[in-house]
Amino acid sequence: MDKIQITLLSIILGLFSIIVVYYIQNFELKSTKKNTFLIIGCNNSGKTLLFNKLTQKPITSTVSSLEANYGTIHLPLSQASIGKPFQLIDYPGYLKYENVFRSLVSEINLKGVIFVVDSEISSFNKQINLICVKLFRMLTITESVPNGVDYLMAVNKTDLFNSLPISKIKSSLEAEMNKVIESELKNNEDDLTFWLDYMPFSFERTNGNIEFKTGSVLKDKYSDWTNWLDERVVNP
Numbered sequence: 001m002d003k004i005q006i007t008l009l010s011i012i013l014g015l016f017s018i019i020v021v022y023y024i025q026n027f028e029l030k031s032t033k034k035n036t037f038l039i040i041g042c043n044n045s046g047k048t049l050l051f052n053k054l055t056q057k058p059i060t061s062t063v064s065s066l067e068a069n070y071g072t073i074h075l076p077l078s079q080a081s082i083g084k085p086f087q088l089i090d091y092p093g094y095l096k097y098e099n100v101f102r103s104l105v106s107e108i109n110l111k112g113v114i115f116v117v118d119s120e121i122s123s124f125n126k127q128i129n130l131i132c133v134k135l136f137r138m139l140t141i142t143e144s145v146p147n148g149v150d151y152l153m154a155v156n157k158t159d160l161f162n163s164l165p166i167s168k169i170k171s172s173l174e175a176e177m178n179k180v181i182e183s184e185l186k187n188n189e190d191d192l193t194f195w196l197d198y199m200p201f202s203f204e205r206t207n208g209n210i211e212f213k214t215g216s217v218l219k220d221k222y223s224d225w226t227n228w229l230d231e232r233v234v235n236p
Helices: 003-032 047-054 077-082 095-107 121-142 166-187 193-198 223-234
Strands: 035-041 069-075 084-090 109-118 151-156 210-214
Touching (some): 035 047, 035 121, 047 069, 047 084, 047 109, 069 077, 069 223, 109 121, 151 223, 166 210, 210 223
Parallel strands (some): 035 084, 035 109, 109 151, 151 210
Antiparallel strands (some): 069 084
16 A cells, blocks of 8 residues: 555545544534423413423412523323423523523424413503514524424413403414514514515414414413423324
């Protein structure tokens, strides 16, 4: 074997070693990411109360979340004997905290998002734009993941006499999302042109599945939501 062949072989072996090390490190990084579900929503929507009940943490007086709450939930809930631990994060409701959402998603293995929506008429009407702005920013990140990320729109407080029906909430959010997308495409400097493929917006057009289910955290009537969590684990 002449010097040229030896040199080429050395280069090939060196490149091969670099590739092997890269994949080993990348695999180790992925394996350390925790399987995680996020709970998000506007302030006073009931998201932190839901988090406390799912993680069996003490229930305190209602306060707005100023930082993320971390807990553990064993899924599937319907089969506790075979349940495995999943991280559950209650994400702050303030819009400014969403600046770190992208880095958070990169650090976890996101299995699904529960977006808690207050169905009481006056609260919903006041929050509809904020809900859609938050949803737009979240989807801008999660829709870039292969096959997207599944969302549960957990329509809360449906036990109240002045709560809106789920069909009205869904159609109202779709109409508002169209306005938000048009505004963001016009005013945002980031490349958001992929959103044109979602117009006119409907929840059926996203890569990840977005389901609407009603419940009441305060009345402990949210079995449809826990069933959704179980489905993400049993039938990923």
